[in-house]
Amino acid sequence: xxxxxxxxxxxxxxxxxxxxxxxxxxxxxxxxxxxxxxxxxxxxxxxxxxxxxxxxxxxxxxxxxxxxxxxxxxxxxxxxxxxxxxxxxxxxxxxxxxxxxxxxxxxxxxxxxxxxxxxxxxxxxxxxxxxxxxxxxxxxxxxxxxxxxxxxxxxxxxxxxxxxxxxxxxxxxxxxxxxxxxxxxxxxxxxxxxxxxxxxxxxxxxxxxxxxxxxxxxxxxxxxxxxxxxxxxxxxxxxxxxxxxxxxxxxxxxxxxxxxxxxxxxxxxxxxxxxxxxxxxxxxxxxxxxxxxxxxxxxxxxxxxxxxxxxxx
Ligand SMILES: NC(=O)c1ccc[n+]([C@@H]2O[C@H](COP(=O)([O-])OP(=O)(O)OC[C@H]3O[C@@H](n4cnc5c(N)ncnc54)[C@H](OP(=O)(O)O)[C@@H]3O)[C@@H](O)[C@H]2O)c1
Numbered sequence: 001x002x003x004x005x006x007x008x009x010x011x012x013x014x015x016x017x018x019x020x021x022x023x024x025x026x027x028x029x030x031x032x033x034x035x036x037x038x039x040x041x042x043x044x045x046x047x048x049x050x051x052x053x054x055x056x057x058x059x060x061x062x063x064x065x066x067x068x069x070x071x072x073x074x075x076x077x078x079x080x081x082x083x084x085x086x087x088x089x090x091x092x093x094x095x096x097x098x099x100x101x102x103x104x105x106x107x108x109x110x111x112x113x114x115x116x117x118x119x120x121x122x123x124x125x126x127x128x129x130x131x132x133x134x135x136x137x138x139x140x141x142x143x144x145x146x147x148x149x150x151x152x153x154x155x156x157x158x159x160x161x162x163x164x165x166x167x168x169x170x171x172x173x174x175x176x177x178x179x180x181x182x183x184x185x186x187x188x189x190x191x192x193x194x195x196x197x198x199x200x201x202x203x204x205x206x207x208x209x210x211x212x213x214x215x216x217x218x219x220x221x222x223x224x225x226x227x228x229x230x231x232x233x234x235x236x237x238x239x240x241x242x243x244x245x246x247x248x249x250x251x252x253x254x255x256x257x258x259x260x261x262x263x264x265x266x267x268x269x270x271x272x273x274x275x276x277x278x279x280x281x282x283x284x285x286x287x288x289x290x291x292x293x294x295x296x297x298x299x300x301x302x303x304x305x306x307x308x309x310x311x312x313x
Contacts, residue, residue, distance in 0.1 A: 007287070007288045007289070008287075008288070012285045015284060015285065016279070016284060016285075019279040019280075019282040019284050020279070022282060024225070024256055024259060024260045024263065024280040024281045024282070025260075025263050025267070025281040025282075026259055026263060027262065027263045027266055027267040028056075029056070029266035029267055029268055030056055030057050030266070031053055031056045031057050031058030031113075031114075031262075031265065031266050032056075032057035032058070033057075033059075034057075034058050034059065034113035034114060034266075035058070035059045035060075035061060035109060035110075035111060035112050035113050035114075036053045036058040036059065036060055036061070036112075036113065036114040036115075036116065036265065037061040037062075037063065037105065037109075037112050037114070037115045037116070037151070038050050038053070038060065038061070038062055038063065038116045038118060039063040039090075039092065039116070039117050039118055039119040039144065039147065040063075040064075040117075040118035040119030040120060040166070041060075041062040041063060041064055041070070041073055041118070042062075042064045042065075042066060042069040042070055042072075042073055043069070043229060043230045044118075044227070044229025044230055044231060044254050044257075045118050045166055045224045045227065045229060045254055045257040045258070045261070046116070046118030046119065046166070047073060047254070047258075048227075048254040048255050048256075048257050048258025048259075048261075049116055049118060049257065049258045049261040049262065049265075050062060050073065050077060050258075051077065051080075051081075051255075051258055052258040052259055052261065052262035053083075053114075053261075053262060053265070054077045054080070054081035054083035054085070055081055055262075056262060056266060057083075058083070058114070058265075059083070059084045059085075060077060060083055060084070060085040060086070061085075061086050061088065061105065061108075061109055061112075062074065062085060062086070062087050062088070063088050063089075063090055063101060063119070064087060064088075064089060064090075065089065065090065065091040065092065065119075067087075067089055070087045070089065071087060073085075073087075074086075074087050086108070088101050088104055088105060088108075089101070092119045092138065092139040092143035092144070093129045093130075093135055093138055093139055093143075094129065094130060094131060095131055095133075095138070095142060095143065095146055095307055095308075096131070098143045098146050098147050098150075099146065099150065099308075101147070102146070102147055102150035102151055103150070105151060105154065106150070106151070106153065106154060109154060110154075110157075111154055111155075111157040111158045111161075112151055112154040112155050112157075112158075112161060113155075113158055113160075113161050113162070114161065114162045114163075114164070114265045115147075115148060115151060115155060115161070115162075115163045115164070116164045116166065116261055116265065117144035117147065117148065117163075117164070117165050117166060118166040118224075118261075119139060119143070119144070120139060120140050120166065120168075120231065121135065121136055121139045121140065121231070121234065122136065122170075122190060122194045122231050122232045122235075123135055123136050123190055123193070123234065123235065124190040124232075124235045124236065124239055125188060125190070125235075126183050126188035126193070128182075132182070133182050133306070134181070134182040134183045134184075134193065136190075136193045136194055136196075136197050137181055137182060137183070137193065137196065137197045137200065139197075140194070140197035140198060140200075140201060141197045141198075141200040141201045141204070141303070142303060142306055142307055144165060144201065145201070145204055145303050145307055145309075146307040146308075146309060148163055148165075148208070148219075149307070149309045149313065150309075152217070152313060155217045156215060156216070156217055158216075159216045160216040160217070160271065161216065161217045161218075162217075162218050162219075162220070162264070162265055162270075162271075163208075163217065163218065163219040163220070164219075164220055164221070164222060164261060164264050164265060165201050165202075165205055165219070165220070165221045165222070166221075166222060166224055166257075166261075167198050167201055167202055167205075167221040167222060167223055167277065168194070168198045168223055168224075169223045169226075169279070170191070170194045170195050170198050171195055171198035171199045171201075171202055171286060171287060171290050172195065172286075172287040173191050173192055173194065173195025174192065174195050174196070174199060174287065174289050175189070175191075175192030175193060175194075175195040175196035175199065176195075176196040176199040176200055176203075176289070176295070176299075177196070178295065178298055178299060178302065181196075181200075181302065181306075183196075190235075199287075199289060199290045200299055200303070201221065202221055202277060202286055202290040203290060203292070203293075203295060203296035203299050203300075204296070204299065204300060204303060205219055205220065205221045205275065205277075206275055206291075206293065206296055207296050207297065207299075207300040208313065209274045209275030210275070211313040212274065212313065213274070218270075218271070218272065218273060218274035218275075219274055219275065220264060220273065220274060220275070220276045220277070220278060221276075221277045221278070221286075222260065222261070222264055222277070222278040222279075222280065222281075223277075223278070223279050223280065223284075224254075224256075224257035224260060224261070224280065225252055225256045225257050225260065225280050226250070226251050226252060227251050227252050227253060227254040227256060227257050228248050228251040228252070228253065228254060229254050256280065257280070260278075260280040260281045263281045264278060264281060277290075
């Protein structure tokens, strides 16, 4: 524990604790006329973000894996906010599906002003996708990585766009091993696998921000707060009991996450800010292991290969 904490500067620890206690920043900035794509929009953080975007006049393009849940969210947003909403289906555990939905969006949407990648999962045991990836690494890192790169032409079209990767303080658990991204050689620990996926996503944010510099497209990562959502409910009955009966008592309302995402997506003063990690809306220094650019550069190449992406960003 002490060895783990020793990697942090005292000043950074103080900042983290202060951020934790400080309310998130709000904005009244409108999203009227803006097209906002949100993954993981059927529950928790993504759903809360969709509600805020709709409230502030944005046109929504929702990505969901479950059609019935997706349609219910569309109906709610149309009814409550009169928002223009469209739904596209994709399972982030299948990269082929992510490629297909990206192509669908490239055809269907004239331009994208904001992309919020919120779909995410935490698993207490190793699961493998049909394509042979460890599930958490695939859903939390590879799928949003692939989707983001594929959608870049539409993000670039308007001359100014924002990409927000919903990350987590869980990246601080570490766990990323470039020699074993899919957890074939190590004892699987859910928190470490979650930490690895979020570390990978952060390292990719710095890489992408550098490649997008001067393009008008920004990319940032955010921790949405510790909020009551459906995350983890895919696990066994014991974990679900612990989550609902114990953990949930200490967690906040996901509305905080939705409001924070609206701020990051719309606040005019954040328009040119890129390559940052936010604790809700507070800029924060991530864990040292998530700032290792040599690891990030190698991971970028590996993620490119694994997703079949081309480096013409
Ligand atoms: N809750 C927190 O305190 C917290 C803290 C830090 C970070 N986060 C991050 O916040 C993000 C959202 O999580 P949440 O807490 O809102 O959890 P959640 O309520 O379970 O929402 C997760 C969303 O991701 C979707 N999803 C899961 N697996 C998918 C797949 N294979 N393909 C497509 N979509 C999939 C879910 O769809 P279904 O509705 O079909 O299940 C749901 O819409 C995640 O990236 C998570 O790591 C959350």
